[in-house]
Amino acid sequence: MSSIIFDFLISLIDLLKISLFFSVILFVPYLFSLKVRSFIQSKRKDLNWIKSTYLTSFVISFAVIFFIYVYFPLSAMLGESYEVPVAPLLLDVVLFIIFAFLRIIAKSIVLSLLLMPICFIGAFAHALLLKDRDEKEFSLLKKLLFRFIGLWFVLIVLTFSVLTFLSEAFVAIIYFIFFGLG
Secondary structure (H helix, E strand, O other): OHHHHHHHHHHHHHHHHHHHHHHHHHHHHHHHHHHHHHHHHHHOOOOOHHHHHHHHHHHHHHHHHHHHHHHHHHHHHHHOOOOOOOOOOHHHHHHHHHHHHHHHHHHHHHHHHHHHHHHHHHHHHHHHHOOOOOHHHOOHHHHHHHHHHHHHHHHHHHHHHHHHOOOOHHHHHHHHHHHOOO
16 A cells, blocks of 8 residues: 555656656746737737637747748758759749648647647636736746746646546647648
8 A cells, every 4th residue: 555655656756847847948938928928919909818828829839830840851951962853843832832831820720729728727827826916016036936836837737637648649749740731
């Protein structure tokens, strides 16, 4: 019986360490996404929280997928020289770019929909930490600390759910980004 409790505690400590590690890595992109969301809300006053959060997750996922689609082919082309036997027609190149752009948009829409529950968990954590408090009273360090704790809470829930219930989902999302809608 004590070995089960010990294994549970070790697993819980590992879960906290993994989520803390990813919290440190993702904290700067998280702050960037908060800036993007506040920019979107300042430009479009008619958007409610759900629409602005979806639009923010769409913009961030579009940027990440676009980076993946541009970085890897460019690094492969710059690293290795090879001869192209036949030069492609301009129409082929333009159609390829248009269809690649449409694929990135479609994948960003799907990925944004998959990220919405995570955004809701983050909003819950943020509201829980700042409940009955005026944000204007906080110093910058305290705001950053509360945002980091909220991100850590979200990543604890996300890591737990991915490791226990959705272990194949991460691989499926990676497969979808690279090979889906192809």
